[in-house]
Amino acid sequence: MLFLLLLILMGLVFFLGIYYRKSYKVDRLYHQGKELEKQGKIDFEDLNALKQALAIYRQCSKLVNNSKYLKAASQCQQKIDNRYRFRQLLVLADRYSQDGFFTKALIELIEAQQLWQTQALTAEILKCKSGIKQQKQYEHVLTQAHQKAIEGEFQGAIDLLKPAIDRFSRRDGEQLLIKLNQVIQSKNLYQLGLIAEAQGESKNAIAFYQQALELIPEFIDCQLRLAIIALQNNPQQAINWLEKIEDERAAYIRGFAYTKLANWQQANQEWRSIALPQIEAQRYLLKELVARDRLMAIYEIEQLVDRKELEVARTISYKFIDRYGVDLIISHNLENYIEPTLESQMWHSKDWQKITAQLEQIWLKQQDIKSLHNWAIATYYQAQIHPDKLIDLIVAWTTAIANLKLDPTLIDVPWMGNNNLDLRETYLNLRQILNNAINLIRDRDIEEYLNLRDIYLTDITALFLGKQNQLDSTVNQPLFILPSCYRSYKKHFAQLKLSNNIWGALYTDWGIAVAACYEGDIARAIQIKPHKNPSSALDRFGECFVLYHEGCHYLHNQYWRKAIEPLQKIKAAINSDFQWCHEIDRLCKIQREYIRDFNEHLEFSEFCYLLINSQAAKSYYIEYQAMKIGLEIDNRDISFQQGLNKLKKLQNADSTNTVASNIIKTLEVNLELEKINHLWQQSEYEIAVSIAKKSHHEKVKFAVAEICLEVVLHILQNENLTYETIQSIQKIVQWAYELCPHEPSLQPVYNHLQQIGIYP
Numbered sequence: 162m163l164f165l166l167l168l169i170l171m172g173l174v175f176f177l178g179i180y181y182r183k184s185y186k187v188d189r190l191y192h193q194g195k196e197l198e199k200q201g202k203i204d205f206e207d208l209n210a211l212k213q214a215l216a217i218y219r220q221c222s223k224l225v226n227n228s229k230y231l232k233a234a235s236q237c238q239q240k241i242d243n244r245y246r247f248r249q250l251l252v253l254a255d256r257y258s259q260d261g262f263f264t265k266a267l268i269e270l271i272e273a274q275q276l277w278q279t280q281a282l283t284a285e286i287l288k289c290k291s292g293i294k295q296q297k298q299y300e301h302v303l304t305q306a307h308q309k310a311i312e313g314e315f316q317g318a319i320d321l322l323k324p325a326i327d328r329f330s331r332r333d334g335e336q337l338l339i340k341l342n343q344v345i346q347s348k349n350l351y352q353l354g355l356i357a358e359a360q361g362e363s364k365n366a367i368a369f370y371q372q373a374l375e376l377i378p379e380f381i382d383c384q385l386r387l388a389i390i391a392l393q394n395n396p397q398q399a400i401n402w403l404e405k406i407e408d409e410r411a412a413y414i415r416g417f418a419y420t421k422l423a424n425w426q427q428a429n430q431e432w433r434s435i436a437l438p439q440i441e442a443q444r445y446l447l448k449e450l451v452a453r454d455r456l457m458a459i460y461e462i463e464q465l466v467d468r469k470e471l472e473v474a475r476t477i478s479y480k481f482i483d484r485y486g487v488d489l490i491i492s493h494n495l496e497n498y499i500e501p502t503l504e505s506q507m508w509h510s511k512d513w514q515k516i517t518a519q520l521e522q523i524w525l526k527q528q529d530i531k532s533l534h535n536w537a538i539a540t541y542y543q544a545q546i547h548p549d550k551l552i553d554l555i556v557a558w559t560t561a562i563a564n565l566k567l568d569p570t571l572i573d574v575p576w577m578g579n580n581n582l583d584l585r586e587t588y589l590n591l592r593q594i595l596n597n598a599i600n601l602i603r604d605r606d607i608e609e610y611l612n613l614r615d616i617y618l619t620d621i622t623a624l625f626l627g628k629q630n631q632l633d634s635t636v637n638q639p640l641f642i643l644p645s646c647y648r649s650y651k652k653h654f655a656q657l658k659l660s661n662n663i664w665g666a667l668y669t670d671w672g673i674a675v676a677a678c679y680e681g682d683i684a685r686a687i688q689i690k691p692h693k694n695p696s697s698a699l700d701r702f703g704e705c706f707v708l709y710h711e712g713c714h715y716l717h718n719q720y721w722r723k724a725i726e727p728l729q730k731i732k733a734a735i736n737s738d739f740q741w742c743h744e745i746d747r748l749c750k751i752q753r754e755y756i757r758d759f760n761e762h763l764e765f766s767e768f769c770y771l772l773i774n775s776q777a778a779k780s781y782y783i784e785y786q787a788m789k790i791g792l793e794i795d796n797r798d799i800s801f802q803q804g805l806n807k808l809k810k811l812q813n814a815d816s817t818n819t820v821a822s823n824i825i826k827t828l829e830v831n832l833e834l835e836k837i838n839h840l841w842q843q844s845e846y847e848i849a850v851s852i853a854k855k856s857h858h859e860k861v862k863f864a865v866a867e868i869c870l871e872v873v874l875h876i877l878q879n880e881n882l883t884y885e886t887i888q889s890i891q892k893i894v895q896w897a898y899e900l901c902p903h904e905p906s907l908q909p910v911y912n913h914l915q916q917i918g919i920y921p
Contacts, residue, residue: 187225191233194218198237211241247276254285261299261331263292299329306337315344347373347380354386363390381406388414396421409435462491466499475499513543517553524557525653530567530640537561544598551598551613559620560646562591563627567639592621615689616645619667619676626664644668661702671695671703678707683714705734709741716748719755721765728772735773746775753781763789783811787824794828801832826858833861841868850896862900863907869897870910877917887919894919 194217201210218234221227250273257266267289274282302325309318319341326334354369367390370383377383388402388411396418403411412431419428462481465474478495517539524532537557544554599617603610620643627641644667647654659665666675670691677686686707695701712728715721728735728745735741749769756762762785770782787808794804805828812825833856840849853865873890876882882890894914901907 187221187227187230190217190224191221191230194221194233194237198240201240208241208244211237211244215241243276247273250276251282254289258289258292261292261296261329263289263296267293295329299325299331299334303334303337306334306341310337310341310344315341315348319345343376347376347383350376351380351383351386354383358386358390366390381408381411385410385414388418392418392421462494466494471499471502513539513546514550517543517550521553521557525650528640528653530564533557533561533564533640541594548602551602552616554598555595555613555617555620556645556649558591558595559617559624560640560643562595563620563624563641563643565591611685615673615677615685618680619644619673620646622676622679623664623667623672626667644672648672659699661699663706665699666703666706669695669697669700669703671700671707674707675703678710683710687711687714705731709735713744713748716745716752719752721749721752721768725768732772742773742775745773746777749773749781750777759785759788786811791824801828801835804828805832830858830860833858834864837861837865846896850900853900859901863904866897866900866904866907869893869900870907873897873914873919874910891919 194214197210197214197217201208201214215234215237218230218237222230222234250269254266254269254273257263257269267286270282270286270289274286302321306318306322306325309315309321319338322334322338322341326338350369350373354366354373357363357369358366367387370387373380373383384402384406385408388399391398391402392414399418400415403415412435416428416431416435419431462474462477465471465477475495478491478499481491517536520532520536520539524536526532537554537560540550540554540557543550595617599610599613602613623644624641642654647668659668663675663679666672669675670693674686674690677683677689690707690711691704695704708727708731712724712731715724715727735745746769749765752765753762756765766778766782766785769778772778790799790804790807790811793799794801799807805825808825808828812822833852837849837852840846840852850865850869853862856862870893873893876886876890879886894911897907898911
């Protein structure tokens with residue numbers, strides 16, 4: 162026992178020696194830091210000494226856990242921060258002083274003085290206070306100059322401001338002075354323009370007015386004079402000069418300009434806005450001009466019809482309606498004679514490209530079922546002769562099919578008698594015609610075939626979903642416009658009322674890829690999807706829909722690494738859609754079965770866990786992370802305690818994971834046994850047994866009990882047993898029994914010991 166005590170004392174002395182040397186080294190470093198900190202007080206601008214001191218304090222706190230070092234580091238950091246703030250305040254103050262804002266500069270200097278006082282700073286404050294007096298005098302004059310400018314006394318404002326700027330130069334005053342000089346110069350140019358105009362020198366007048374406007378763009382009087390000059394020869398230019406000017410004078414001049422352009426309605430609108438009694442005479446004359454012009458237009462149309470110049474007659478008739486509104490005679494003549502005659506002539510020409518182009522324009526203008534029907538028929542005949550125009554047939558034909566129930570040519574068909582036309586059968590027949598036309602080019606040009614097929618399927622999908630969800634009336638009353646038609650003529654349609662769903666996404670740039678996904682052709686969707694960022698919420702939905710199907714496609718085909726990019730890009734959308742989450746979770750479970758490599762499992766489990774927050778993904782991730790930590794411990798890359806800490810963090814995410822729980826239990830057992838073994842080797846038997854008794858793990862208790870009994874059995878082999886030895890054996894057996902009183906594997910040992918008179 163004496164020898165054991167001596168060993169313990171030697172170990173304690175050795176430990177204290179190491180601790181003393183370490184503390185001595187840290188104290189030396191600490192005092193070195195203090196010396197550097199004192200040096201830093203001498204020169205407030207020098208930060209090097211303080212930075213070195215801070216580094217030393219931080220090193221001390223790492224070597225020895227003492228609040229003194231942490232406090233010293235914190236105080237040193239505060240001193241460094243104060244000096245940076247001091248520099249910043251001086252820079253701000255200097256900038257304000259340079260710009261002539263001494264009141265602001267003084268605030269910064271006073272704050273800097275609270276951090277550090279120097280003679281130079283005190284002198285700067287006195288200088289700044291002196292500048293404040295001049296600043297206030299200048300600002301008083303500046304305010305007076307502004308007021309004079311508002312009152313129109315521009316020269317008086319200049320005379321007042323210029324001496325003040327000479328005494329105290331500041332940017333706002335200089336800018337005001339420049340502006341005032343420009344105003345006076347522009348007014349002088351305006352006067353020169355008036356003189357030139359009075360002398361009949363219009364070109365010179367225009368030049369003077371334009372120079373004045375370059376100086377003062379908002380000089381309305383110049384714009385009015387330029388408009389008056391332009392009124393005679395270029396009334397549209399006169400209107401342009403007065404654009405966005407809300408002024409009765411401008412409205413009066415614009416009225417005259419519109420009169421010269423024979424735009425009677427706009428002229429009347431301009432003059433109606435003028436609240437002057439004398440304008441009524443102008444409006445009365447305007448009415449007479451309108452009536453005369455209207456009669457002349459009617460007479461011209463009649464003459465054109467008589468001469469069979471129907472194209473010109475139609476153009477002038479539409480202009481007449483635009484200018485004067487609907488006239489029953491003109492409209493009746495247009496609808497019942499001019500248009501039918503021209504249409505008949507057009508169809509008889511059989512120039513299908515020309516016919517299609519003309520009917521396309523009529524359709525875009527009228528956007529009714531009749532013009533749509535005619536346009537679709539023309540595109541069919543055009544495609545028979547010109548297969549390269551098949552895209553026109555798809556665009557017109559599918560939209561015409563979508564509106565079959567509105568087509569008057571399919572209602573009350575004379576040759577069918579009392580029988581109604583089967584619209585469903587007609588719809589299928591028309592679709593088949595289009596299908597056949599597209600299929601004809603498959604062998605000739607497979608790429609073109611696929612492109613046309615994509616467009617066609619997008620329209621058919623939109624038609625199916627629109628009818629299914631009764632959305633056809635929301636696109637464009639009264640016709641149902643399909644995606645290909647909408648994308649081709651977007652600028653001709655009103656804003657669509659599109660839902661943020663699959664149907665709405667078909668009308669976006671992602672529509673063709675969305676349709677391919679909906680039809681199950683994901684490989685084609687991946688090939689044709691747009692490679693640009695979405696510009697609207699509906700575009701974003703379309704992108705999400707396609708990327709979701711792309712990711713699922715890769716997972717289904719065991720290419721999970723290819724699924725990472727598309728699925729991570731739409732992570733938020735996936736987690737907000739239960740069905741998407743469920744499907745990806747299902748595919749991930751299947752993918753797991755095809756992975757054999759442990760490291761690949763680690764990668765894939767992390768991908769699944771970060772993508773979806775399902776229980777399966779979480780368990781999968783934690784299971785493999787736990788196994789990874791177990792391997793790191795086995796390879797001695799990390800200690801038992803480090804591994805246990807990592808595992809407990811994992812367990813916070815999923816406390817029910819059995820793999821992590823089992824490894825945690827094993828590590829806790831190993832750590833406790835390691836600690837007990839250390840105490841046992843140090844002859845701290847009672848402490849070791851006490852720790853074992855408190856353990857929550859039966860394995861620990863059993864292991865210590867087993868060791869105790871092994872020690873007893875080993876001692877009993879010695880024939881020379883003293884009384885003290887027997888007493889020690891009795892105590893060790895009691896420890897074992899207290900640890901594992903009912904362990905079946907130990908009962909034979911307990912029984913044997915009782916037979917020789919040793920009871921626990």
